Amino acid sequence: MFDPEVGKDVEVFHPVHDTNTGISNTKLAMWLFLGSECLLFGGLITTYLVYKYPLAGQGPGPEEVFDIPFTSASSFVLLMSSLTMVLAVSAIERGDHHRLRAWLVATALLGSAFVAGQVYEFTAFYNEGLGFTTSRFSSAFYGLTGFHGVHVTVGIIMLVSMLLLSLRGKLPEHKAESVEIVGLYWHFVDLVWILIFAVVYLIP
Amino acid sequence: MTVTDAPLELTSGDESPRRTLGVFARPTAATGWRSWFTTVDHKKIGIMYGATALFFFIIGGVEALLIRAQLWAPRGTLLSADQYNQVFTMHGTTMIFLVVMPIGAAFANYLMPLQIGARDVAFPRINAFSFWAFLAGGIFLNSSWLLGGGADGGWFMYAPNSTVTFSPSNGIDFWNIGLLITGIASLTGAVNLIVTVLNMRAPGMSLMKMPIFTWMTLVTQFLLLFAIPVLTAAQFLLLFDRNFDAAFFDISKGGQPLLWEHLFWIFGHPEVYLMILPAFGLVSDILPVFSRKPIFGYTFVVFSGVAIGFMGWGVWAHHMFVSGIGPVSVLVFSMATMFIAVPTGVKILNWTATMVGGKIKLSAPMLFCIGLITMFTIGGLSGVTHSVAPADTQQTDTYYIVAHFHYVLFGGAFFGFMAGFYFYWPKVFGYILNERLGKANFWLMFVGFNLTFGPMHVLGLQGMSRRIYTYDAGYGFEFWNRIATIGSFLLASSIALFIFNIFYSRAKAKSLPKPGPDPWDARTLEWSIPSPVPAYNYDPIPTVERLDDFWYRKYGETEDGRLVRIASTEEVTQSAEGEHNVHLPSPSYWPLVAAVGLPIVGWGLIYTWWLCLIGGLLTAGALYAWALEPPDDPEAGHHHDPHEGSAPEGELATDEAESGDSEAVREVETVG
Amino acid sequence: MANPTHYGEDSVSTAVLDGAESAYPRNRLYVQIAIILAVLTALEVMVHSFPGVFGGMGSPGYVTALLITMFAKFWAVGYFFMHLKWDNRLLTRVFYTGFILAVLVYVALMLTLNVFSQGG
Numbered sequence: 001m002f003d004p005e006v007g008k009d010v011e012v013f014h015p016v017h018d019t020n021t022g023i024s025n026t027k028l029a030m031w032l033f034l035g036s037e038c039l040l041f042g043g044l045i046t047t048y049l050v051y052k053y054p055l056a057g058q059g060p061g062p063e064e065v066f067d068i069p070f071t072s073a074s075s076f077v078l079l080m081s082s083l084t085m086v087l088a089v090s091a092i093e094r095g096d097h098h099r100l101r102a103w104l105v106a107t108a109l110l111g112s113a114f115v116a117g118q119v120y121e122f123t124a125f126y127n128e129g130l131g132f133t134t135s136r137f138s139s140a141f142y143g144l145t146g147f148h149g150v151h152v153t154v155g156i157i158m159l160v161s162m163l164l165l166s167l168r169g170k171l172p173e174h175k176a177e178s179v180e181i182v183g184l185y186w187h188f189v190d191l192v193w194i195l196i197f198a199v200v201y202l203i204p
Numbered sequence: 205m206t207v208t209d210a211p212l213e214l215t216s217g218d219e220s221p222r223r224t225l226g227v228f229a230r231p232t233a234a235t236g237w238r239s240w241f242t243t244v245d246h247k248k249i250g251i252m253y254g255a256t257a258l259f260f261f262i263i264g265g266v267e268a269l270l271i272r273a274q275l276w277a278p279r280g281t282l283l284s285a286d287q288y289n290q291v292f293t294m295h296g297t298t299m300i301f302l303v304v305m306p307i308g309a310a311f312a313n314y315l316m317p318l319q320i321g322a323r324d325v326a327f328p329r330i331n332a333f334s335f336w337a338f339l340a341g342g343i344f345l346n347s348s349w350l351l352g353g354g355a356d357g358g359w360f361m362y363a364p365n366s367t368v369t370f371s372p373s374n375g376i377d378f379w380n381i382g383l384l385i386t387g388i389a390s391l392t393g394a395v396n397l398i399v400t401v402l403n404m405r406a407p408g409m410s411l412m413k414m415p416i417f418t419w420m421t422l423v424t425q426f427l428l429l430f431a432i433p434v435l436t437a438a439q440f441l442l443l444f445d446r447n448f449d450a451a452f453f454d455i456s457k458g459g460q461p462l463l464w465e466h467l468f469w470i471f472g473h474p475e476v477y478l479m480i481l482p483a484f485g486l487v488s489d490i491l492p493v494f495s496r497k498p499i500f501g502y503t504f505v506v507f508s509g510v511a512i513g514f515m516g517w518g519v520w521a522h523h524m525f526v527s528g529i530g531p532v533s534v535l536v537f538s539m540a541t542m543f544i545a546v547p548t549g550v551k552i553l554n555w556t557a558t559m560v561g562g563k564i565k566l567s568a569p570m571l572f573c574i575g576l577i578t579m580f581t582i583g584g585l586s587g588v589t590h591s592v593a594p595a596d597t598q599q600t601d602t603y604y605i606v607a608h609f610h611y612v613l614f615g616g617a618f619f620g621f622m623a624g625f626y627f628y629w630p631k632v633f634g635y636i637l638n639e640r641l642g643k644a645n646f647w648l649m650f651v652g653f654n655l656t657f658g659p660m661h662v663l664g665l666q667g668m669s670r671r672i673y674t675y676d677a678g679y680g681f682e683f684w685n686r687i688a689t690i691g692s693f694l695l696a697s698s699i700a701l702f703i704f705n706i707f708y709s710r711a712k713a714k715s716l717p718k719p720g721p722d723p724w725d726a727r728t729l730e731w732s733i734p735s736p737v738p739a740y741n742y743d744p745i746p747t748v749e750r751l752d753d754f755w756y757r758k759y760g761e762t763e764d765g766r767l768v769r770i771a772s773t774e775e776v777t778q779s780a781e782g783e784h785n786v787h788l789p790s791p792s793y794w795p796l797v798a799a800v801g802l803p804i805v806g807w808g809l810i811y812t813w814w815l816c817l818i819g820g821l822l823t824a825g826a827l828y829a830w831a832l833e834p835p836d837d838p839e840a841g842h843h844h845d846p847h848e849g850s851a852p853e854g855e856l857a858t859d860e861a862e863s864g865d866s867e868a869v870r871e872v873e874t875v876g
Numbered sequence: 877m878a879n880p881t882h883y884g885e886d887s888v889s890t891a892v893l894d895g896a897e898s899a900y901p902r903n904r905l906y907v908q909i910a911i912i913l914a915v916l917t918a919l920e921v922m923v924h925s926f927p928g929v930f931g932g933m934g935s936p937g938y939v940t941a942l943l944i945t946m947f948a949k950f951w952a953v954g955y956f957f958m959h960l961k962w963d964n965r966l967l968t969r970v971f972y973t974g975f976i977l978a979v980l981v982y983v984a985l986m987l988t989l990n991v992f993s994q995g996g
Contacts, residue, residue, distance in 0.1 A: 021964060021966055022964055023963070023964045023966060023967065027963075027967070028966075028967070028970075031967045031970050031971050032970055034971055034974070035970050035971045035972075035973060035974025035975070036974060037974075038971075038974040038975045038977075038978040039974060039977065039978045039981075041978075042978035042979070042981075042982045043982070045982070046982040046985060046986060049986060050986065050989060050990070068921065068924055068925075069921075072917065072920075072921045075917060076914065076917055079910070079913050079914065079917060079949075080910065080914075082910070082913075082953060082957050083906060083907065083909075083910035083957075085957070086906050086956075086957045087903060087906060090902060090903055090906070180959070183957075183958075184958055187953055187954070187957050187958045188958075190953060190957075191950055191953055191954065194946060194949045194950050194953065195946060195950065197917075197920070197946075198920060198942050198943070198945070198946035199946070202920060202923070202924045202942050203934070203938075203939050203942055203943075204933055204934045
């Protein structure tokens with residue numbers, strides 16, 4: 001219920017979880033899944049680090065194609081989407097459904113901007129002669145960042161689903177946690193990009 | 205899952221259709237064959253895991269018999285070299301991913317919620333999905349036999365042998381995508397079961413009061429949680445290589461075959477432990493019952509299991525001593541491998557000490573337990589010889605290795621599962637398996653097993669290579685190969701005897717008294733409820749005060765330490781009679797539909813892209829329908845609710861439950 | 877239930893942000909953390925642009941500087957945005973068990989594959 005008089009003393013709704021640990025099942029499950037994802041992305045990042053340089057004469061290497069200013073900008077976009085996501089969670093905890101929707105839209109748009117940037121980047125690299133099958137570097141690079149991009153896309157789909165649920169009035173305060181769970185996934189995707197940005201793009 | 209005042213009403217399949225999404229009627233049947241397709245009951249899912257695993261066990265067993273028949277004599281002609289490659293690859297893959305792992309999952313699903321005093325797992329629908337995805341993956345993997353032949357690269361699928369250049373048929377694609385699908389099943393199952401153990405224990409059941417099987421399930425599922433994604437990452441690389449011409453394992457582009465080996469064994473070694481730990485758990489719970497003593501050193505057994513779980517991550521490169529990983533790595537991984545024998549030895553010691561001084565009753569389950577302890581010790585000792593790198597260099601790729609891992613996987617894990625089958629059969633199906641046939645079953649299996657795999661030690665040390673489809677006369681291989689082949693058919697007949705025993709005992713059971721809730725005079729909580737277990741498990745939920753709580757409700761000690769019976773079985777067990785006001789999670793179609801989409805995507809990846817689209821839409825649509833469907837049918841309690849005027853709406857279920865008693869609130873957490 | 881209201885891109889303005897801040901004190905913290913994260917990202921780009929300050933591109937000093945900023949960002953997002961600061965410690969343990977395990981096994985993999993294999 002949106003209360004236009006949302007004042008300073010708004011109670012935050014925290015559902016009581018009478019589980020052994022006090023953590024709700026869904027939240028614990030999401031964190032377990034994220035712990036598991038660390039090993040999945042770890043494997044792909046490791047593959048990239050092992051294959052970072054192509055054999056001589058097999059297409060461009062990382063230094064020749066990377067556009068650091070552009071990637072910095074898209075990294076910043078994804079980072080800011082984490083802020084809007086956490087503000088969306090905070091909004092529904094207070095029962096502020098209008099702001100929830102606004103921040104969900106903002107997060108989804110920032111995520112889409114990131115994915116669009118990735119599509120642009122891939123196109124540019126391809127035009128510079130870096131196809132997926134060109135070299136071990138290209139396979140590893142596209143494999144890793146593409147896999148991350150798919151995760152972002154799935155996140156956007158979940159955000160839009162949340163938005164539609166909210167618009168249809170099916171996301172009351174006591175279900176605030178489902179937004180938080182989607183948020184956890186979204187932040188994790190951001191975490192992975194923090195690693196990728198430093199390890200893949202900046203450290204030679 | 206909400207506790208309401210409504211009586212248990214799930215049996216009628218002919219009520220007016222209930223609509224979710226305005227289109228599909230929600231399934232309601234709780235009995236009959238239809239109910240198995242939509243069930244979310246952890247017990248039914250556990251039974252389905254077990255039945256499916258036994259089915260695949262027969263397939264994998266036939267493959268094993270083909271191998272042994274081919275090796276009966278020098279220059280065997282039953283199988284061609286290519287067919288032999290396919291058969292041994294599929295035998296290994298089937299036995300590991302479709303037999304041993306799912307039997308572990310079957311026991312975990314059925315027993316773990318009972319042992320912690322829960323009504324179901326945390327996410328009943330995800331549980332159903334895990335099973336169906338496992339089955340879909342298994343069917344997909346085996347569909348390769350009908351579509352051009354199975355995978356032929358060994359279950360470890362080393363690169364670059366696994367690339368299209370060296371294996372142009374589609375077999376490895378089926379292997380790869382099939383195991384990706386079962387990987388999804390394992391991962392969702394792991395998350396589900398970990399949450400269940402951590403969050404859904406009965407009042408008073410602290411972690412250190414849990415039965416050891418539940419502890420081992422927890423460790424196993426953590427191993428799955430962290431090991432499966434490593435394999436998934438490696439399999440994505442292989443998928444892109446084979447299906448999209450990537451360069452991950454293309455030597456001409458600088459691909460490194462050793463990267464696959466590392467990733468595979470980082471997964472593969474924890475995998476070894478997650479296959480054996482459920483059997484260890486079963487044995488740790490069964491031995492005390494037939495020794496009539498508590499387990500010796502409960503904390504040691506628990507923490508040695510946890511230690512195995514951790515150390516299992518630091519030994520993977522001992523599978524790669526001959527691949528040129530360098531002296532430093534060989535040294536480090538040799539040492540780590542020697543150390544991991546310690547916690548395993550601790551367990552062997554604890555089991556032996558449990559039996560010492562006990563009143564041992566050699567029933568069939570106990571015989572299989574002792575079989576595990578002895579056979580696993582042999583397998584463990586031959587394992588320690590692998591940790592010595594110079595010796596391992598001689599043993600690598602010989603039958604000595606085959607002998608070792610069959611002693612730990614069959615002699616260890618499978619003997620433990622057989623003990624579990626004989627022990628828990630009355631709890632699950634309500635009749636005891638025939639004891640005399642059971643003992644014959646044990647001895648036949650024991651002798652057959654040792655005749656099959658014992659000679660392989662000798663063959664290996666004589667230098668016979670594994671994965672070779674035939675051998676020449678005159679190397680001294682003939683005699684032991686014959687013994688092994690004879691043994692393998694004895695082993696197969698022991699499995700046939702087990703299956704015969706199932707049907708024979710069921711027919712005989714009609715004229716015998718019911719086994720009752722506690723036929724073995726057992727120790728853990730699951731024996732305090734009726735056999736077979738009612739749909740709601742416990743009513744009321746028990747309160748636990750100490751380890752082996754159920755035992756101490758039956759027995760007390762006099763001042764001089766003698767055991768005395770303080771309560772009869774009837775006094776301390778629950779009865780299925782009377783009213784049980786428990787509202788259970790409602791069945792659902794969507795887990796099945798979501799899982800059906802996965803292999804369709806797989807066939808699409810191999811043959812034609814539009815199948816991917818169909819499969820993807822099916823899975824995605826099912827997931828959406830699933831997400832929008834409330835975990836409990838809001839109308840299910842409505843028609844039969846004598847106390848309340850209005851049915852709880854889906855969203856109100858939480859509020860209603862919160863105003864209820866503490867049990868009710870706990871049950872709300874079942875949302876999956 | 878509130879009337880469904882469609883918000884476009886333009887409605888995501890600082891005005892909304894300000895309102896949110898005043899309504900809920902934790903939001904101010906979130907914004908501060910986001911600013912810190914942005915500054916750290918800017919620092920990373922600076923390090924990349926002027927590698928000489930840290931001993932040259934790819935030198936130990938350069939790599940260390942980037943790894944420190946990277947882990948600082950990683951920790952901050954987890955601790956504040958993902959609520960690990962306020963939630964049950966078990967969640968932190970579960971997640972970092974996976975993360976640290978991943979770091980350990982994969983670093984060991986790379987050492988075995990590329991460093992220690994040279995002596996053999």
